[in-house]
Amino acid sequence: MIWDKDQPDNQTRISRRQALRWGLYSTAGLMLSGHRSLSALAEEAPAKARSVIQIFLWGGMSHIDTWDPKPKAGRDYMGDLAQAIRTNVDGIEIGMLFPKLAQQADKYSLIRSMTHHNNGHETAAYLMQTGHIPGERLSYPSIGAVFTLLKSPGYTGLIPPYVVLTQAQGRFSEEGFLGQKFKPFATGGDANAQRFEVEGIIAPGITDDRQRARRQLLTMMNTLGNTIGANPQIIAAEKAKEQAYELILGPGRDVFDLSKEKPELRDRYGRFTFGQDCLAARRMVEAGVPYIVINYPGGWDTHRNHFETMRRQCPQLDQGLAALLADLKDRGLLDSTIVWCCGEFGRTPKVDWEPPWNGGRGHWGNVFSVLVAGGGFKGGHIVGSSDEKGQEVKERPVYPVDLLGSIYHLSGIDANARLPHPMGEEAYILPRASADVKSAGLLTEIM
Numbered sequence: 001m002i003w004d005k006d007q008p009d010n011q012t013r014i015s016r017r018q019a020l021r022w023g024l025y026s027t028a029g030l031m032l033s034g035h036r037s038l039s040a041l042a043e044e045a046p047a048k049a050r051s052v053i054q055i056f057l058w059g060g061m062s063h064i065d066t067w068d069p070k071p072k073a074g075r076d077y078m079g080d081l082a083q084a085i086r087t088n089v090d091g092i093e094i095g096m097l098f099p100k101l102a103q104q105a106d107k108y109s110l111i112r113s114m115t116h117h118n119n120g121h122e123t124a125a126y127l128m129q130t131g132h133i134p135g136e137r138l139s140y141p142s143i144g145a146v147f148t149l150l151k152s153p154g155y156t157g158l159i160p161p162y163v164v165l166t167q168a169q170g171r172f173s174e175e176g177f178l179g180q181k182f183k184p185f186a187t188g189g190d191a192n193a194q195r196f197e198v199e200g201i202i203a204p205g206i207t208d209d210r211q212r213a214r215r216q217l218l219t220m221m222n223t224l225g226n227t228i229g230a231n232p233q234i235i236a237a238e239k240a241k242e243q244a245y246e247l248i249l250g251p252g253r254d255v256f257d258l259s260k261e262k263p264e265l266r267d268r269y270g271r272f273t274f275g276q277d278c279l280a281a282r283r284m285v286e287a288g289v290p291y292i293v294i295n296y297p298g299g300w301d302t303h304r305n306h307f308e309t310m311r312r313q314c315p316q317l318d319q320g321l322a323a324l325l326a327d328l329k330d331r332g333l334l335d336s337t338i339v340w341c342c343g344e345f346g347r348t349p350k351v352d353w354e355p356p357w358n359g360g361r362g363h364w365g366n367v368f369s370v371l372v373a374g375g376g377f378k379g380g381h382i383v384g385s386s387d388e389k390g391q392e393v394k395e396r397p398v399y400p401v402d403l404l405g406s407i408y409h410l411s412g413i414d415a416n417a418r419l420p421h422p423m424g425e426e427a428y429i430l431p432r433a434s435a436d437v438k439s440a441g442l443l444t445e446i447m
Helices: 016-021 121-130 143-154 208-221 223-227 232-249 263-269 273-286 306-330 400-410
Strands: 051-056 084-086 093-095 108-114 162-165 291-295 337-342 368-373 393-395
Touching (some): 051 143, 108 393, 143 291, 143 400, 162 273, 263 273, 273 291, 273 306, 337 400
Antiparallel strands (some): 337 368
16 A cells, blocks of 8 residues: 555555556545544554564464473473573573574563464464454454554555565455455565565566666656646546655665665574564564564474474574564664564474374464563563473463453554444454453553
């Protein structure tokens, strides 16, 4: 989306893809008559967080090999990753493959009792990102789509307000019943490439000089627009085209130009895709983008050869995430930026050593871990615990509605507010407490 910064209510917008292709103008404003304005819904709580970075470890990362180690559980549970290492916070230990995050533990807290007992990729992802139980009559929007709805009225940036680095996973339709205009903008490309070719913004094989020449030629050939330029539709189309060029050649495009960062800082994040994704996310936070998702490249669905994958990917997750937290802190952005990192579930605590799995772990929604930082979340704390083998919740179960409700609360969004359904159905940001909706409430221990 491209946002019309000159409209009084800042709710008029055009499709970015349409603007880039045709320069057409369209309007949108999604509210139900008789209900509070969208901006009012986003001001129910004192907002500490202005942006959110969600690191989605799709496929499901093992909790006991990472942020909830069980060194005494034995080889059938821990394999050869049984060692736990100390952090810079007394009493907190994490997995041996995370030495850099171990030195940043004062900046984040760990939820070790996340649970929903759902072992399906699509349904668990839906549950973790909407808070609603899969299979209900309505298809609810993800937290990112809700942010687009409620935070975008005050957003004046050129970059769409809901961005995914770099590929959408398609586990479920993130926009839900809100419709296509609330889908995330997936950048495509590779942030670690020599040139981060963002879809529709930085075109493959086309230099800036060539793009400027194309713009000049298009302007020269626009005889209709030059003749009837006072027509309101032509004026709107020209404005849309100018905004598109600001993305292609101006400040919007610059956000994705990682070459503007010092080489030493890029090295600190790691010269691999995930590390540079984290750096791009930090640059988008500086640009004011409300909601950013990093879909971890490669995923964590380790049914086979689990430990080989962990030894390859955990050091990259460790380096990129540790650098992101430190960089946000150094720039004074961590207090206003929530970072949350997890998959849709964890992995089976007991390892399957038999062929064809050869040391694999299956899906496990009974208990798993989540890392949260910034935006009002305290650092250096542990919420809840699992049992001695990481199989079940031992203390303080935390459900998706608790986690999402806490993120909404810190962002100044009333999680009990009604959403505007296109057919007038009664729908709320998060489900209301009932026998089917288990909830322990806001994560007050770390807020």
